[in-house]
Amino acid sequence: xxxxxxxxxxxxxxxxxxxxxxxxxxxxxxxxxxxxxxxxxxxxxxxxxxxxxxxxxxxxxxxxxxxxxxxxxxxxxxxxxxxxxxxxxxxxxxxxxxxxxxxxxxxxxxxxxxxxxxxxxxxxxxxxxxxxxxxxxxxxxxxxxxxxxxxxxxxxxxxxxxxxxxxxxxxxxxxxxxxxxxxxxxxxxxxxx
Amino acid sequence: xxxxxxxxxxxxxxxxxxxxxxxxxxxxxxxxxxxxxxxxxxxxxxxxxxxxxxxxxxxxxxxxxxxxxxxxxxxxxxxxxxxxxxxxxxxxxxxxxx
Numbered sequence: 001x002x003x004x005x006x007x008x009x010x011x012x013x014x015x016x017x018x019x020x021x022x023x024x025x026x027x028x029x030x031x032x033x034x035x036x037x038x039x040x041x042x043x044x045x046x047x048x049x050x051x052x053x054x055x056x057x058x059x060x061x062x063x064x065x066x067x068x069x070x071x072x073x074x075x076x077x078x079x080x081x082x083x084x085x086x087x088x089x090x091x092x093x094x095x096x097x098x099x100x101x102x103x104x105x106x107x108x109x110x111x112x113x114x115x116x117x118x119x120x121x122x123x124x125x126x127x128x129x130x131x132x133x134x135x136x137x138x139x140x141x142x143x144x145x146x147x148x149x150x151x152x153x154x155x156x157x158x159x160x161x162x163x164x165x166x167x168x169x170x171x172x173x174x175x176x177x178x179x180x181x182x183x184x185x186x187x188x189x190x191x192x193x
Numbered sequence: 194x195x196x197x198x199x200x201x202x203x204x205x206x207x208x209x210x211x212x213x214x215x216x217x218x219x220x221x222x223x224x225x226x227x228x229x230x231x232x233x234x235x236x237x238x239x240x241x242x243x244x245x246x247x248x249x250x251x252x253x254x255x256x257x258x259x260x261x262x263x264x265x266x267x268x269x270x271x272x273x274x275x276x277x278x279x280x281x282x283x284x285x286x287x288x289x290x291x
Contacts, residue, residue, distance in 0.1 A: 060203045060257075075201055075257035132207035146202075147256045149209055154255050 004029050007114050007174035014182050014190045021122030021188025024181060027115040031088025032168070033081040034074075035095065037104040047098040051091070052081070063145035063158055072145045072156060072168075080156065080168065082115065112171050118181075119164035122188035127165065129184050131157065135165075151180040195270065197251065200277045201259045214250040216240045217262045244268055246286045251275070 006028040037044040039058055049055045054064045057073045064071050069091070072080040083091050088110050095106050118126070127135040133148040134140065135157075145158040153176065156168040169177055182190060195208040222228055222236055241247065247267050252260050264273045264284045273284040 060201065075259050078257075132209050148206070149255045152209075 007171040008116075008178055011175065011178050013192050014186075017189030017191070019189050020120065020191035022118060022120035022126050022181070022185045023191045023193060024178075024185075025117045025119075025193040027117055027166070029085040030110070030115050031081075031083035031085065031091065032109040032113045032115075033083065033088055033092055033095075034107040034109050035079045035081055035104070036077055036106075037099070037102065038077060041102070044099060044102055044104060047102070048095070051094045051098050061144055061146050063143060070158070072158070074147065074156075080109075082168070113168055114171055114174050116167050116169065116174075116177070117160070117164055118167065119162070120188070120191075122185070123163075123165065125188070126181070126184050130180065131155070133157070151177055151184075153177060195272065197263070197272060198275050199253045199256060199259075200261050200275050201257045202253065206253070206256060210253060210255040212252045212254045214252050214260060217248045217250045243286075246273070246284065248282050248285075 006026060008026050008028070035048065035056075037048070039045060039056065045056055052069050052071060053066050054069065054071060056079055057064050057071060058076075060073060062073050068083060068087070070082040072082070074080055081091065088108055092106050092108055095104075124135065131148055131150045133146055140146070140159055142159050142161050142163070145156060147154070147156045149155065150157065150167060150169070153169065153173040155177075158166040158168075160166055167177075196205045197208060197211055198205050199211075219236070222232075225233065228236070245266060245268060246264060248262060248264050250260050251263050252258070259278075261275055261277055262280070262282065263275045264282050265271070266273065274282065276282060
């Protein structure tokens with residue numbers, strides 16, 4: 001078995017700050033799967049629901065989750081599935097088995113993306129600096145997921161129930177986004193978990 | 194910055210998320226072999242460059258990554274409407290807009 005390396009394994013941690021206004025935690029090695037299919041096709045949606053345990057969300061900018069998976073709506077016929085580390089292979093196989101003969105695509109993106117979680121009392125200020133999307137709670141309630149830019153790099157941002165944000169970013173941008181956050185959070189103090 | 198309504202995300206988003214993709218509603222010739230070089234050249238290279246209403250394609254590159262159409266005024270930059278691929282514009286220079 002090959003060993004896994006986090007895209008942020010090498011970064012230099014910021015100097016300890018007396019007060020950490022923002023906390024960054026990498027949720028590394030999660031399974032990321034991209035699923036495509038026709039949402040009007042009853043056979044496709046029911047097969048997906050059977051495997052995942054939740055119905056595919058069809059409302060724009062939404063996401064649903066249960067204990068095993070979080071499903072992001074990406075566009076009318078495309079979803080992102082986040083599963084636990086190591087579960088992506090089995091989920092992909094189950095989806096393929098359940099959808100055999102259908103016009104679908106399941107792609108394993110686990111090694112190309114990573115998930116970082118941002119929390120802390122100064123998070124609103126840092127989000128305002130970093131993304132063009134309006135993160136005020138009236139526009140970005142808990143459970144919403146949007147694909148937008150974060151520090152000019154693409155990101156899929158999800159608002160968690162505890163008020164923190166989960167960012168799905170490309171592995172190749174992880175270093176850049178970390179450096180951006182280190183700089184953007186310098187005035188508030190950044191803690192890395 | 195422009196605020197552009199993505200008909201798939203059903204939200205106004207920042208211009209930064211989009212990329213412009215040229216004139217809309219260009220039908221590919223059904224029988225390219227039958228075209229003269231001039232007609233093929235028109236299809237491939239020549240585009241409208243109107244002063245006023247223009248129907249054009251945009252791509253929500255940092256969002257849902259879908260192409261959609263927009264009716265934009267090239268003088269004022271005002272975007273009158275955006276609509277999904279395969280739909281017809283409701284704002285045209287023949288009517289509606291005035």
